[in-house]
Structure formats: C-alpha cells, structure tokens
Amino acid sequence: MSNYIVAIDLGTSHITGIVGEKKTNGSFSIVAIESVETETCIHRGIIYDSDETATFIKTILSKLERNLKGDFIDKIYIGVGGQSLHTIDHVESMQIEEGASVTEEDIATLEEQCKKYKPDLKDVLCIAHVVYYVNGLKCTKPVGVLGDVLEAHYKLVVGRSSIRHRITKSIETIHDKELAGVIVSPIALADAVLSSRDKELGCALVDFGAGVTSVSIFKDGDLQHLCVIPLGGKMITRDISTLQLTKDDAEKLKKEKGSAILLNEEDDEIIPIEMEGAEREIKKSDLNMIIEGRTREIVENVYARIQDVIELKQLGAGIVLAGGGSELMNLPELLNDKCRGKVRTSTIKIGLVEDSDEMQGNPSYMMAISLMMKGTEACTSSVNGNNLEGNNHNTPEGTPIENPITDKVIIKNPDVKVNPPIPRRGFKEKVKDIFVTRLFEEEG
Numbered sequence: 001m002s003n004y005i006v007a008i009d010l011g012t013s014h015i016t017g018i019v020g021e022k023k024t025n026g027s028f029s030i031v032a033i034e035s036v037e038t039e040t041c042i043h044r045g046i047i048y049d050s051d052e053t054a055t056f057i058k059t060i061l062s063k064l065e066r067n068l069k070g071d072f073i074d075k076i077y078i079g080v081g082g083q084s085l086h087t088i089d090h091v092e093s094m095q096i097e098e099g100a101s102v103t104e105e106d107i108a109t110l111e112e113q114c115k116k117y118k119p120d121l122k123d124v125l126c127i128a129h130v131v132y133y134v135n136g137l138k139c140t141k142p143v144g145v146l147g148d149v150l151e152a153h154y155k156l157v158v159g160r161s162s163i164r165h166r167i168t169k170s171i172e173t174i175h176d177k178e179l180a181g182v183i184v185s186p187i188a189l190a191d192a193v194l195s196s197r198d199k200e201l202g203c204a205l206v207d208f209g210a211g212v213t214s215v216s217i218f219k220d221g222d223l224q225h226l227c228v229i230p231l232g233g234k235m236i237t238r239d240i241s242t243l244q245l246t247k248d249d250a251e252k253l254k255k256e257k258g259s260a261i262l263l264n265e266e267d268d269e270i271i272p273i274e275m276e277g278a279e280r281e282i283k284k285s286d287l288n289m290i291i292e293g294r295t296r297e298i299v300e301n302v303y304a305r306i307q308d309v310i311e312l313k314q315l316g317a318g319i320v321l322a323g324g325g326s327e328l329m330n331l332p333e334l335l336n337d338k339c340r341g342k343v344r345t346s347t348i349k350i351g352l353v354e355d356s357d358e359m360q361g362n363p364s365y366m367m368a369i370s371l372m373m374k375g376t377e378a379c380t381s382s383v384n385g386n387n388l389e390g391n392n393h394n395t396p397e398g399t400p401i402e403n404p405i406t407d408k409v410i411i412k413n414p415d416v417k418v419n420p421p422i423p424r425r426g427f428k429e430k431v432k433d434i435f436v437t438r439l440f441e442e443e444g
Contacts, residue, residue, distance in 0.1 A: 004031065004068065005375035007077040008057060009185070009368040012042055012211030012234060013324070015053070017060035017076075018368040019067065019380075020353075028373055029354045032067035033365060034060045044211035044230055045082035045185075047166040054173040061177065068380060075180035075379040078167050079188065079371040080125060083212050083230040084160040087128065087223065090117060093151040102134060102142045102150050110152040119158055125184045128155040128223040155223055157184050183374045185367055186214045186226055189322060192370035193346040194218065201316030204306050205346070206335075207367075208325030210234040213298055215305045217315075225309040229301045233325035236294045243282055243290070249273065253287060254328070260295040261330040262288045295331065299338050306339070318342025324363050 002021050005028070009016045016035040020028040036059060041052035061073050092110040096102065117124060132139050134147035142150060164182065171179045190205050202219040213229040233254075240250035240258075257271055262285060269284040306312060306319075318341045321332060332343040347361040348369055359365050 002071065002380070003378050004071065004073075004380040005077070005372050005377075006061075006064065006073050006075065006180075006379040007079065007183075007368060007371035007375060008060065009079045009371055010042055010045065010047065010053070010081070011367070012038070012044055012209060012232065014038060014210075014364070015042070015056045015060060016365065016368040017057070017064050018365070018372050019064050019073075020369070020372040022375075023354070027352055027354050028369075030359060030369070030372075032064045033359065033368065034063040035364070036060060042211075044232070045209070045228075046084075046163070047170060050166055050169040051173065054170040057170065058174050061174070071380040071382055073177065073379060074381050075178045075377065076171070077180050077371055077375045077379070078171075078182050079185040079367060080159070080163060080167075080182050081185040081209070081212065081214065081228070082159065082163065083228045084122075084163075085125070085157060085184070085186065085214065085226060085228045086159070087226045088119065088156050088158055090114065090154045090156050091151055092117075092154070093149060096147050096150055098148075099146075101144050101146045104143055106150055107132075107143065107152075110150070114152065114154050114156075117156075121161060122158040123161040123164060125157045125159055125182070126187060128157055128187065128226070130154050157187065157226055180375065180377050180379055183371050185371065186216045186228075187223070188370040188374045189367055190216050190218070190223070192348050192352065192373055193322060193366070194317075194320065195349060196221065198317040198320070202310070202314050203317035204302075204315055204319045206302055206319060206321055206323075206326075208233065208298070208321060208323040208328075208331070210324060213302065213323070213325070215302055217306060217309050219310060219314065225305075227305050229298065229305065231294075231298045231301060233323075233328070236291055236325075236328075239290045239294050240287065243286065245273070249275075253282075254291065257284060257287060258291045259288045259329040260292060260334040262292045291328070292334075295328065295334060296338075299335055302335070303338050312339050312341050315341060318344065320344055320346045322346040322363060322366060326363055 004019055004021055006019050014035050015038055016033065018033045019031040021031055022028055036056050038056060041047065041049035041056065047053050065073055092113045094106060094110060114127065131153045132142040133151040133153065134142055134145045135149055139145055167182060168179060171177055186207060189207060194203065194205060199218040200221045205216040207214040209232045211232045211234055213232055215227055215229065216223060217225040237247060237250045237254055240254055241247055253271070271282045271284050271287065273280040273282055319335060319339060321343065326345055332345065336343045346366065348366060352373060353369060
C-alpha cells in the first residue's frame with residue numbers, strides 16, 4: 001500500500017494541493033500537484049469565505065484523486081500562514097524533590113503544562129524549541145541532573161484563535177474528508193529549504209508571498225523569531241493597476257518586465273500593451289518606478305524586523321528568499337543593498353524530493369511541498385475503503401487574524417512572561433500573561 005500524504009497551501013493568490021508518496025528512506029516522490037487561482041475567499045493568508053474556500057479545495061482534491069490509481073483522499077493537512085503569526089517566549093517551571101534529579105516524567109509534565117497554556121485571544125500553533133535550566137544554569141540534557149528547580153523556556157508560535165474554526169468549517173463542508181492536521185507554514189518551509197548549517201550560523205528566511213511576507217530568523221540552530229508583514233506582491237500589482245491597467249495585465253507586466261530597482265537605461269524604453277480594440281504604450285521607467293517604491297517599503301519592513309531581533313552581521317548564512325514574490329527581477333540586489341549581507345533564493349534541500357528538480361525549485365510550489373513533507377499520517381484509502389497505515393495525530397495546529405491591516409506597519413515583539421515555580425506534580429497552573437497590543441491602522 002502507498003503511503004500518500006496530502007497537503008493544501010492556502011495562499012492569497014492561489015490554493016495549491018499536493019500528493020506525495022513517502023519512501024522508506026524518508027524522501028518523497030510527488031504524485032500530483034494542482035493549483036487554482038483565488039480572488040476574495042482568502043486575504044493575506046486568512047480565510048474570509050469558508051464556503052468558497054471549501055469549493056476550491058474540493059475541486060483540487062477531485063483533480064488530485066485522478067492521479068491516485070483508484071485510491072481516495074480521506075484526510076488532508078492544511079498550512080497556516082497569515083498576518084497574526086508571531087513567536088512569544090513562555091516559561092514553565094517546577095520544584096524538584098530534595099535530593100532528587102530531573103526525570104523524563106518532569107520534562108513531560110512541563111511540556112503538558114505548556115500545551116495547556118492559552119495566551120489571551122491567541123492559540124499556540126506549535127512549540128518551535130525549548131531550552132532547559134536547572135537551578136538557573138542552562139542544561140542541554142537535563143535528565144539525571146541534580147537540582148531544586150527545573151525551568152523550560154519555550155519558543156512558541158502563536159496566532160489569532162479563529163483560524164482553526166475557519167479551517168475546520170471549510171473542511172466540514174467537504175463530504176468524507178477529514179482534517180489530518182494544521183501545520184505552521186513558515187516552520188515547514190524553513191525545515192525544507194534551510195540546512196542545519198544555515199540555522200546554526202544564523203539566517204533570515206523571507207517568504208515573499210502575494211498577501212504577506214513572513215520573516216523567520218534562526219541562530220544557533222533554533223528559531224529565534226517569527227513575524228508576518230502584511231505586505232506582499234499583490235500590493236505591487238494593485239499599484240501597477242493605477243496605470244489604467246486591469247489586474248491581469250498589471251500582474252503580467254510585473255512578471256515579464258518588472259524590476260525591483262529602477263535602472264537608468266529604462267528611461268526611454270516603451271512597452272506596448274495589447275488591449276481589446278486599441279493599443280497602449282507605457283514607459284518602462286514609469287512601471288518600475290511604481291514597483292520599486294512599493295518593494296522598497298516591503299524591504300524596509302523586513303530590515304526593521306531583523307534589526308529588532310539580531311544584528312545583521314550575526315547572520316552568517318545571510319538572507320534566504322522564498323515565495324512567488326521572490327521571482328521579481330533585482331529583488332535580491334535591492335535586499336542586499338539595504339541589508340548589506342548575503343542574499344540568495346531558496347530551493348528544497350537535495351535528497352528530500354525524488355525526480356522533481358524543476359518543481360522543487362519553483363517558488364509557486366515550494367510551500368505545498370514543504371507542508372507535504374511535514375505530514376506524518378497517511379491520507380488516502382484503497383478502493384475497498386480500508387485505511388492505510390500511519391494514524392499518528394501528533395501534528396501542530398495553528399491560527400490567523402481577522403482584520404486586514406494597513407499597507408505600512410511595523411510589528412513589535414510581545415513581552416516575555418515568566419511563570420513562578422510550581423509544585424512537581426498535581427499542580428493547578430496559575431498563569432498571568434502580559435502582551436503588548438499591536439497597533440494597526442485601518443486599511444484605506
């Protein structure tokens with residue numbers, strides 16, 4: 001029986017579905033991939049019309065099933081993005097019995113406490129990483145260490161609590177389909193494109209999407225910070241439309257002639273535009289003046305987020321670009337000019353996907369492939385209806401925001417709250433969290 005994993009990437013401009021077969025060596029073979037354009041149902045990575053989203057997903061799943069040789073899709077993984085995603089620090093602690101050492105049970109107890117933690121108006125999507133301290137001293141392997149107090153410092157990815165409801169609502173309307181799990185998209189992407197060396201040396205993964213741009217910062221092997229900027233390629237297209245162009249014409253011009261940097265030699269170049277019943281001409285300099293203006297704003301926001309967390313010179317592996325927006329000509333050069341560091345475009349790590357060189361380097365499919373590779377549970381059944389093996393339910397869950405926000409925004413980090421030590425077992429948690437309210441402007 002085939003071990004098929006099915007994942008859906010809910011993008012602002014496209015919904016993409018993928019089926020991959022997991023091999024015994026841990027690699028994947030892509031069986032099928034389908035994508036449909038979206039208009040109003042998803043905004044900046046957030047579902048705004050559950051029924052329309054469900055219709056698109058149903059269409060994609062129907063197309064994918066045609067490639068499964070009679071098998072049927074029972075379950076799907078959904079990727080979580082959106083402008084509300086960010087990291088927070090959270091600490092759980094417990095007292096160790098006198099003369100005793102830390103046990104595996106103690107570690108599990110703290111993790112269970114962390115999973116029960118509910119930030120105000122937020123959901124915990126996943127635990128990115130944890131650092132342990134015994135009597136205030138950092139301890140890589142705490143089990144067996146003598147001490148009085150054990151602390152676990154968690155890096156959590158959180159977001160607005162409405163996302164799970166909206167995703168569940170969309171899937172519930174699709175007959176005979178079950179939600180296998182919700183996966184944090186930026187984390188999945190980082191695991192698929194960044195090497196352990198990248199994460200150790202330090203790097204910033206910038207996913208330049210249609211609706212949002214996510215920034216994930218790694219150092220010393222772990223995620224240090226994740227945030228989402230509510231600006232993306234769709235805004236550039238909208239700006240180009242002010243040249244009295246349709247959205248489709250503006251998008252085509254951006255991809256074929258657009259540049260993130262206005263070049264002097266473009267001053268007199270003319271671009272002919274074929275329109276129904278007439279022809280128009282646009283100066284390439286006018287086009288790229290608009291593109292550069294908006295792109296510089298996005299780059300300034302990326303720079304500000306990184307600088308808030310770490311000095312750019314500490315990112316030994318530089319900045320890694322991903323997402324459909326990363327294909328904009330001269331974007332790496334513009335980012336390098338601002339950040340004064342190494343900038344490269346991403347690709348799926350060698351050996352993770354078999355016989356798919358073209359697909360694994362395509363920014364349009366990279367997120368869907370990354371989500372597929374995080375799946376742990378087989379998602380199809382055979383013709384006779386028997387479920388395939390692999391029913392593990394230890395997948396991460398997630399959350400987005402409800403309201404779109406302004407074109408210009410700088411998102412600040414939430415404060416850190418450390419809980420007081422708690423008894424070793426049988427404890428009722430007392431949690432009091434402090435968050436900094438992020439100020440948003442209403443979109444015009």
